[in-house]
């Protein structure tokens with residue numbers, strides 16, 4: 256009887272924690288933590304298309320990010336057009352676009368929605384949305400990479416022109432997404448010397 260109770264309790268705990276049963280190490284059993292610790296930048300893609308549902312899930316995850324005073328001062332351009340993807344790659348060689356990605360997301364700040372006393376918070380907010388999108392892509396078996404525009408104002412201007420954005424929309428970064436054609440090794444970034452307790 257005791258044994259049955261123990262098994263039931265264990266099963267409940269495992270299900271409640273949304274565990275990935277294929278992982279064996281304690282820390283890696285939680286799928287969210289596993290996703291965070293195994294995400295890597297992917298810069299080459301197979302050319303295979305991802306579905307509209309997948310695109311929507313990625314956007315939903317981006318919009319679930321925290322933001323200062325919950326202003327959600329973000330906006331997104333989803334680029335699927337092949338010619339435009341190539342053009343992004345030519346205009347911004349750092350963007351890794353034109354390498355078989357299915358689409359690219361341009362994550363932007365909307366200055367009209369920013370928190371007025373500290374408008375620059377939009378950068379933090381859209382960064383949080385970007386990380387959410389990267390993690391969601393990885394969790395879905397897709398590859399992605401954050402490629403920077405802002406605060407390089409020359410790139411920001413070029414992107415505003417390329418995507419025909421109004422002035423109050425400031426592109427932060429471009430994230431190409433697709434089916435990975437490479438599996439970069441996960442970097443172990445743990446560094447205990449960076450941690451200070453209570454005071455520096």
Ligand SMILES: Cc1cc2nc3c(=O)[nH]c(=O)nc-3n(C[C@H](O)[C@H](O)[C@H](O)COP(=O)(O)O)c2cc1C
Nearest residue numbers: 294295296297298349350351400401402403439442
């Ligand atoms: C703000 C920011 C800008 C970045 N810009 C670029 C970029 O322009 N091109 C690129 O290939 N990767 C870019 N990256 C990705 C980083 O190179 C990458 O995250 C870093 O090398 C760590 O590797 P990992 O993502 O695989 O952990 C950028 C990342 C951040 C956070």
